[in-house]
Amino acid sequence: MGTDANIPAFVINLDRDIERWQDISSALTRLGVPYERIPAINAKNRMTLIRRVIRRDFHFAPADRPMKAGEIGCYLSHVAALKRIVRKNLPMAIIFEDDAAFDERFPQFYKHDLARFLTKSDIVKFEGIHYAHTSKSGVSLIKGEAAQLVVPLKPALGSAAYAVTRKGAIGLIKALSVTDRPLDHKLVYYDRHGIDFAETLPFLVSQAAYESSIELRNLDAPPLQPAERLRRGVASVGRGAKRIAYVARLLVKRRLLGAKSPSAA
Template sequence: MRSVVISLARMEERRTQIADQFGAQGLDFDFLDAFDARQDAHIPVSRYDEAASLARYGAPLKPAEIACYASHYAAWQLCRESGEPLAIFEDDVVLHRGFAEVLQLAASRIERHRLIRLFGKHARKTRDLEQLTSGYRLVRFLHGPIGTQCYCLSPDGAAALLAHADRWSEPVDHYLDRFWLHGLASKAILPYRLEEMDRAKIEGAIGERRQRRRGKAKFRREWTRQTDLAARWLYNLRHWPR
């Protein structure tokens, strides 16, 4: 399974750090140049719908969030067009000892499961799907864990994500968590052997997303929260992990 690291071309120090980590694990990878919001590089390819974002969340996306979405969208296109599974990384990660084994476990199962996450920002309820070697287990989240730091994708999975991403109205990791929309259950191999760097120390990090909402904006965000909760519950009811 090919690995690509989404990274801004100007972030030379971060590129060196991630390259050293892959080298220490004996892993090959390619850089996939991220769209740079500072240079408005994402604008020609953007599918951002600000009206839809305001309707769903009561607030617009930041330019960096749109550029991030564009970068992952490009990775999905690469996966679909190449016809080969892809491990997609962001460059703000720390690979722990044993990560190469986890990546191999994912590679041997990605065609069947289509999407396998190797990191999530939040602990969520899970159901075990398979006991793996060395104490690892394949699980399915009942509630997406947020985060696009590292996940594996099959060409079929990439096609499913692309089919429902004509309009960008939310951060890309929120979209990835909406399995009831694109049909890719949120699966992962636990325990993780990768973590996110301290974002306070990362140049170019998107930063805090929360915005204070009042009136209609607050109502729209809460309405979206409740409708997503209902859709997630119904999907889980119909597709209970076995």
């Protein structure tokens, strides 16, 4: 049975990416998803202004490298989309990057599952990129008609498609106040931002085969020194412990106590 929720979408799109905008706007029209364009911030052309307004080093400490201009622009564009959701006082909304491509099950997910999922989690991510270190499954919160909602211990990266409640948008704006790593890293680190986070299984959106708007990252970085490898290993164990504790608390709150999510109140 469908829901009455007509969840709006905000699409991040650079002015120069006309083909992308035509493709995704046509797709969303066919899918019956109301949408609004968010002009993406072209940091390559505006870095002087950005550095004047945001007085900090844009340094991705875990990788020991400066953030790319494209990463900074993407990050700030997502913040702009989240602020639009809060200003419009929307109870829930979707954020898409303009390279989103839709699975054939997406219409069923949108009509039947997404609003229900957003009563269980303030961030619902339904696109992701898996690596060797990410989880391809997770603790199930609810089973929908097109997908399950799960909490992975090691979330997938990528930020091409996710939905938030208003509470989630407010929390993310606060969590994203310091631009110190790519947006997708901040989005999925629920042990740090503390916002209820979950993914769909399977993902209902993927990234289309466009040339990336974000510069390629340095794949020829020097090997880590032993001390740095040890530090990262210890940090990884700490993150894992925090995530296990988070999932345990979530299960108690959602299942054993039958408590309503704050986002559904």
